[in-house]
Amino acid sequence: MRVIETISGFREAYASAVKPLGLVPTMGFLHEGHISLVKRARDENATVTVSIFVNPTQFAADEDFSTYPRNMDADLDMLRSAGVDLVFAPNPSEIYPPGFETQVDVGDIGSKLEGEHRPGHFIGVATVVCKLLTIVRPDKVYFGQKDAQQCLVIQRLNADLNLGAEVVVCPTVREPDGLAMSSRNVNLSPEEREAASVLYRALCKAKSLRDEGVTYGEEIRQEMRQIIYEAPSASIDYVSLADSNSLEELQEVTEPALASLAMQIGNTRLIDNMMV
Secondary structure, X not given: OEEEOOHHHHHHHHHHOOOOEEEEEEOOOOOHXXXXXXXXXXXXXXXXXXXXXXXXXXXXXXXXXXXXXXXXXXXXXXXXXXXXXXXXXXXXXXXXXXXXXXXXXXXXXXXXXXXXHOOOHHHHHHHHHHHHHHHHOOOEEEEEHHHHHHHHHHHHHHHHOOOOOEEEXXXXXXXXXXXXXXXXXXXXXXXXXXXXXXXXXXXXXXXXXXXXXXXXXXXXXXXXXXXXXXXXXXXXXXXXXXXXXXXXXXXXXXXXXXXXEEEEEOOEEEEEEEEO
């Protein structure tokens, strides 16, 4: 496994890499959710690349960039065991050199939900993913369904700018109680970790209501909120039941829809979603 820190170094490695090449973009502090993406990439590509880059431009000034968990040595051990060929781990100055000003805005799909509650977040995501796709030039790029809106943003970016990668969205990997695996889960206290199970329970409630034939969107959203209110340490950013392509909130749900939510538990912000 080669660890490469510069764009020029990666382009040199790319020239001799056997194709097809799959990319798993990450911000490090890896867990089994990330490794599930790596395994999928390993099954489908001759060369597997993982990027590790905590992207500063997708964090607002009041968010957790400086405290975002990092452990490069442990990450590299996991990737080596998973059979990764190339790791691209640039410094921020390599991706954003002095004078860098360009931003990528994918428009309406990035302005809802996470985009509304974290202004500028998806501009940072789209910009760095655009750079990664042009540097790495993967045949396939792998993302988790847990970040459903991010997947839609990247699919739009990839299509609109003709970046040429196939965007592969893989199932969310969960803990035994249903909590979606996330690098931020490590920040939860034992009490907060127990409370965090309400995310999954709320999503399961939305699914069960739809399975029972409930179609009124606001009724489903309110039932989801009621479950979250059971956790005293949790505050809701949003609860959504939306069209799975446009993310427009639905009043009547007659087709499969995306139930999603974001909440703050203590100092940790968690998101999750489920198709219903």
